[in-house]
Amino acid sequence: MSDSDQNPGTTAPRPSIDRRRRRILEGLTAVGATSLLAGCDWTKSQSVQDFLGKTEDLTQAAQELIASREALAREFQPSDIAPTFKPNGTIRPQSAAYQNLVENNFENYRLRVGGLVNQPRSYSLEEFKSLPARTQITRHDCVEGWSCIGQWTGVQLSRVLAQVKPKGSAKYVVFHCADHLDGAPKPYYESLDMIEAHHPQTLLAYGLNGSNLPVANGAPIRLRAERQLGYKMAKYVMQIELVENFKNIQGGKGGFWEDRGYNWWAGI
Numbered sequence: 001m002s003d004s005d006q007n008p009g010t011t012a013p014r015p016s017i018d019r020r021r022r023r024i025l026e027g028l029t030a031v032g033a034t035s036l037l038a039g040c041d042w043t044k045s046q047s048v049q050d051f052l053g054k055t056e057d058l059t060q061a062a063q064e065l066i067a068s069r070e071a072l073a074r075e076f077q078p079s080d081i082a083p084t085f086k087p088n089g090t091i092r093p094q095s096a097a098y099q100n101l102v103e104n105n106f107e108n109y110r111l112r113v114g115g116l117v118n119q120p121r122s123y124s125l126e127e128f129k130s131l132p133a134r135t136q137i138t139r140h141d142c143v144e145g146w147s148c149i150g151q152w153t154g155v156q157l158s159r160v161l162a163q164v165k166p167k168g169s170a171k172y173v174v175f176h177c178a179d180h181l182d183g184a185p186k187p188y189y190e191s192l193d194m195i196e197a198h199h200p201q202t203l204l205a206y207g208l209n210g211s212n213l214p215v216a217n218g219a220p221i222r223l224r225a226e227r228q229l230g231y232k233m234a235k236y237v238m239q240i241e242l243v244e245n246f247k248n249i250q251g252g253k254g255g256f257w258e259d260r261g262y263n264w265w266a267g268i
């Protein structure tokens with residue numbers, strides 16, 4: 001990626017909206033975890049109402065933002081699917097451990113889910129594929145300026161979170177990957193807040209266009225967060241960690257590209 005691809009949107013002068021937006025997002029993130037996990041409609045939960053009540057001057061902006069965080073990404077028709085889904089970034093992790101997984105058809109793969117949860121667990125690929133699935137046809141937008149439409153099949157992340165039972169202190173979901181992009185010393189990683197993690201179109205996908213997810217696109221499991229830019233959608237997910245903040249993870253900014261200057265918030 002060239003330097004001009006970094007920090008999309010930083011050239012646009014929109015300081016006050018951005019500041020408000022950030023304050024609201026931080027508030028929603030803070031209250032999001034507990035209210036979502038209680039299984040309630042989080043926009044009506046007491047903690048969200050309390051938060052919004054304290055920001056009277058922001059009510060209009062806050063309501064617009066809540067609506068935008070609930071909105072579904074557009075879904076497309078089968079005839080819109082691109083013949084090949086363009087791979088980007090790592091297309092084949094080089095480690096011996098990953099090569100072994102590929103050679104054994106991912107039989108030894110385990111998706112580990114832990115951190116700030118009450119019931120850490122790990123899934124074999126077979127177990128994971130036996131969970132209820134969702135299929136969606138969506139458009140992927142990369143910050144480099146290309147888009148691609150594909151059909152994804154996978155398990156809603158919300159379903160996995162319900163199984164591991166996050167603690168009240170969990171505010172973010174971190175995805176640790178198998179690849180070291182561009183020979184980086186540490187593996188690729190990414191993160192979502194609890195609201196994005198519980199969005200119905202946020203999937204841990206194992207299928208692309210009706211087949212197993214190809215290695216080039218993140219086999220055996222990759223994240224789909226359909227209202228975010230491509231770099232948020234971690235491929236080769238090995239481990240999921242719930243955390244309160246990013247300070248002990250790599251560069252501390254919540255993602256591989258974030259540690260290198262991209263915005264953590266990559267909503268589109």
Ligand SMILES: Nc1nc2c(c(=O)[nH]1)N[C@H]1C(S)=C(S)[C@@H](COP(=O)(O)O)O[C@H]1N2
Nearest residue numbers: 086087088089090142177188217230233235
């Ligand atoms: N583990 C990992 N995940 C990653 C990347 C990567 O290099 N490694 N690249 C990101 C970027 S910038 C994009 S656009 C998409 C590309 O997904 P694709 O290869 O299926 O097109 O994956 C994202 N997730």
Ligand SMILES: [Mo]
Nearest residue numbers: 142143230231
């Ligand atoms: Mo990207």
